[in-house]
Amino acid sequence: MKRIHWIAIISLVLYACGKKDVISTFFAGFETPANFPQPVYRMADNPVTEAGFILGRKLFYEPRLSRNNTISCGSCHIQSSAFTQHGHDVSHGIDDRLGTRNSPPIMNLAWMPAYMWDGGVFDLDLQPVAPITNHVEMDETIQNVISKLKAHPEYPGLFKQAFGTEDITNARMMKAFSQFMIMCISSNAKYDSVMRRQGGVTFTQQEQAGYALFQQKCSNCHTEPLFSNNSFRNNGLSISAVNDEGRYLATLQPTDRYKFKVPSLRNLAYTAPFMHDGRHLTIMGVLNHYTDNVQQTPNLDPLLQQNGTLGIALTDAEKAQLLAFLNTLNDKTFVTNKLLAEQ
Amino acid sequence: MRTYIINTLLFAGLFLTIASCKKESTGYQPETMAPLSIEFDNIAGDANLQLSTGNYKNAVGETFSVNLLKYFISNIKVTTSAGTTYTVNPDSSYFLVNESEAATRFANIKVPEGEYSKLSFVLGVDSLRSTMDISKRTGVLDPTGGMDGMYWTWNSGYIFFKMEGASSAVPATVDANQKFRFHVGGFGGYSAPTINNIKTINVDLTAGGVAKVRTGRNANIHLLVDIMKVFNGTTNVSLANNSQIMFSTYSLNVANNYAAMFHHDHTEN
Numbered sequence: 001m002k003r004i005h006w007i008a009i010i011s012l013v014l015y016a017c018g019k020k021d022v023i024s025t026f027f028a029g030f031e032t033p034a035n036f037p038q039p040v041y042r043m044a045d046n047p048v049t050e051a052g053f054i055l056g057r058k059l060f061y062e063p064r065l066s067r068n069n070t071i072s073c074g075s076c077h078i079q080s081s082a083f084t085q086h087g088h089d090v091s092h093g094i095d096d097r098l099g100t101r102n103s104p105p106i107m108n109l110a111w112m113p114a115y116m117w118d119g120g121v122f123d124l125d126l127q128p129v130a131p132i133t134n135h136v137e138m139d140e141t142i143q144n145v146i147s148k149l150k151a152h153p154e155y156p157g158l159f160k161q162a163f164g165t166e167d168i169t170n171a172r173m174m175k176a177f178s179q180f181m182i183m184c185i186s187s188n189a190k191y192d193s194v195m196r197r198q199g200g201v202t203f204t205q206q207e208q209a210g211y212a213l214f215q216q217k218c219s220n221c222h223t224e225p226l227f228s229n230n231s232f233r234n235n236g237l238s239i240s241a242v243n244d245e246g247r248y249l250a251t252l253q254p255t256d257r258y259k260f261k262v263p264s265l266r267n268l269a270y271t272a273p274f275m276h277d278g279r280h281l282t283i284m285g286v287l288n289h290y291t292d293n294v295q296q297t298p299n300l301d302p303l304l305q306q307n308g309t310l311g312i313a314l315t316d317a318e319k320a321q322l323l324a325f326l327n328t329l330n331d332k333t334f335v336t337n338k339l340l341a342e343q
Numbered sequence: 344m345r346t347y348i349i350n351t352l353l354f355a356g357l358f359l360t361i362a363s364c365k366k367e368s369t370g371y372q373p374e375t376m377a378p379l380s381i382e383f384d385n386i387a388g389d390a391n392l393q394l395s396t397g398n399y400k401n402a403v404g405e406t407f408s409v410n411l412l413k414y415f416i417s418n419i420k421v422t423t424s425a426g427t428t429y430t431v432n433p434d435s436s437y438f439l440v441n442e443s444e445a446a447t448r449f450a451n452i453k454v455p456e457g458e459y460s461k462l463s464f465v466l467g468v469d470s471l472r473s474t475m476d477i478s479k480r481t482g483v484l485d486p487t488g489g490m491d492g493m494y495w496t497w498n499s500g501y502i503f504f505k506m507e508g509a510s511s512a513v514p515a516t517v518d519a520n521q522k523f524r525f526h527v528g529g530f531g532g533y534s535a536p537t538i539n540n541i542k543t544i545n546v547d548l549t550a551g552g553v554a555k556v557r558t559g560r561n562a563n564i565h566l567l568v569d570i571m572k573v574f575n576g577t578t579n580v581s582l583a584n585n586s587q588i589m590f591s592t593y594s595l596n597v598a599n600n601y602a603a604m605f606h607h608d609h610t611e612n
Contacts (some may be wrong), residue, residue: 045476114533120498122533125477129487130496142487170487171478250498252529252592317413 027053027339030110033187035225038175039110041124041182048179051161055182058158059173061342064148066094073131073177074342076103080335082267083107083184089278097136100242102278105271107264107334110182111226117260117276119232120250125174126183142170149173186266186334187225194328195225203328210325217312218322220303221262227329232259233301236294236310240277257298269330283326284301285321364429370557371456377556380563380564381419381450381462383440384608385412388571394442401574407510409570412442413493414504415468415483418543420459421454424553429454437468437499439493440482459554462564465592466602467503469541473530495528499589502528503540504601507575512582521585525573527594527601538590540598546603552610563611569604576600 027050032039044053059065061074074089083106085091091099101117115121121130131137132145137251149155149168156166163172193201203211214222223229232247239258247256260276274280280289294304294311304311314322334340383390387399387409395410416438422428431452440451450464472484480486486501488493494501513521531539544611546566548554554562574580578596580588588594 042476045478116497118498119535122474122499123477123498126496126499129494133488133496170485171481174477174487243610251532251535251589252590253535253537256535 010024030182033185033192033225034102035192036108036111036187037225039182040113041109041110041178046125046175048183049162051158052163052176052179053183055155055158055162056178056183057340057343058154058178059157059177060180065132065145065154067093067144069148070094071138073106073128076131076137077106079341080270082186082270082331082335084271086270086272089098089273091137093131093134093137094139097139099134099136100244101276102273104263106184107180107186107266108226109184111114113230114261116250118247118250119261125171126284127181128174128177138300142173146170146173167191184334184340186331188333189266189331190328192225192331204324206321206324207328208226208325210321210323211328213314213318213322214325217314218265221301222265227265228262231262232256233262234258234297234299235260235277235290236297236300236304237279237289238295239297240279242277244277246276255299265326266329267331267334268326270335283323284319287314290314291319348500351555371458372558373455373457375558376453377456377558378561379421379454379554379556380561381416381452381464381564382390382563383416383448383568384448384565385440385442385448385568385570386570392442392570399571401571401582402579403574403583405411405510405512407508407512407582409442409506409508411507413506414440414466415493415501416440416450416464416466417468417472418463418465418517418555419452420463421459422463423457424460427457428461429457433472437472437482437484454556454559456556459556460548462548462554462607463543464540465543466560467528467541468501468530470533473500474533483570490545495590496602499533500528500530504528504598506570510582510586513586514583517586523582524589524591525594525597527598529590529594538592538595540594542598542602544602546605546607548607551607552612554610555612560612565608565611567606567608569606573597573601573602576603582583 030048045262059074063072065072069237071094076085076093078085084113085103088103089099093099104117109124113122115124115127121127129142132140132142146168155168158167159168159172162176190201193199194203221229221231221233227253245257247259248254268283272281274286280286291314292311296310380508387397390397392409392412393407394412398406398408400406417436418433419431419436422465431454435452439447441447468484472480477486486499488494493505495502504525506525507522509520509522511521513523514522527540529538529540531541548564554564556562577599580597580600585593588597
């Protein structure tokens, strides 16, 4: 893992120096960070190559994916916001149409077994089809996208470099997207340095106290080191006007009603607002939800109603400690890594 | 001992003669592959299905028209009168029947020469293929939209059966244009269980005529597919109450109904 860390830093330095061919020199492919488990994405079916990654990145920032060539993936997954759409409670797509859910981060997806807030998409290679064809997001067909790419001066050559021939197929396009997306790895927060014992970095007393609280009160769901166990839970949000039933929509199991995927706690400094519908503007708002505002709705998680009490008990001092710890999960190299930016 | 050997040889010779006689009389070469087609001829009760122009009445008395009908047929197997089953290679065993494209009514396959009295297929797409790597799902199975709207992108899975139309029974409060939409799918779930609407259809060809598959011929198993059965069956579907049936538990009723819509009319040999 150390390699990626240093690659990122060296890349930044070199970019700052004005060099342009950083990727060719330093592209190391997909590497599992030392403190991460093995990825769940089927790497063998889609090995990451430099050319595939470059193509995937260009596609990710390609407005031709949308009906009127105005919206790219990067429009709602902005790198400086850890690939979310900062300032929007629900995603804001083509013709100013609004969705019903908050854009989740493109981050550490190789470790995620299902995508979307309800887990309805189980294969990363299938995920991009949803926003491209969704009426309120890009409102385009894959066939039209392929036609546009074939007519483009650069794409046939980029597909040849990535896949051997100039054929632009649906499957190749999806594989290229995946290659870029799984390379969006965030593993260089202070927390990671502490865990990897890098450069003598340690938690402050406040952060350490917050870490202990986190392990005691949060880690059942927000499991290290990805800070989500990828389960689906009802965390006691009040049911909103759109009555989003979450996981139930994907499984039709009554026990899944109002459950949503546990989001990662990495990069919270960049990803506000929070929750599936972006209802909470600040982390403090989220903590206050858990202490004071958990609602008894169908399938409320058992962990949030122990001993006849709703929510999680935290004093103001403990909240401050937790906030200090959560701050150690912010990864500045991730949101500034030029390799992941629009070129 | 000598007599025994002679008798054995005689018996063997006799057996071979009989076997070869039988082979000559049927003319089938089971080691040779020959064409077989299965025709999905969509009807509505006792009338041929006419998209948009035909008007039909379901069991609860609602008049409706149909302007779109598509469904997946897969995993075809045929069984000889002697009980030997042949499974078509999975890579060549997926078909999308689309009423508005006449050529798609035929599922064209190759099977060993022989006389087949049983046919089996799946209405839908099996879970293995539903979860396979995207590069292995081409043609009608391309999940990125090649089959035109037969895939749920937000909840990865094929729509097995799609029928849309219009009826004055559909409340205008539900759909301003009084359209009904039945989109039925659900392969049972990938990591968590959910509805399973995969239906295996078994058809006995004995009464309507066995399929005699030989090189140089094109046997055609002609099935009549009665869309009235989608509405009428164990559950009588009312468009007044259920006009937009998609990924829902109610779709189980529709799938149970349409599993009975295939009837073997005859075989052209």
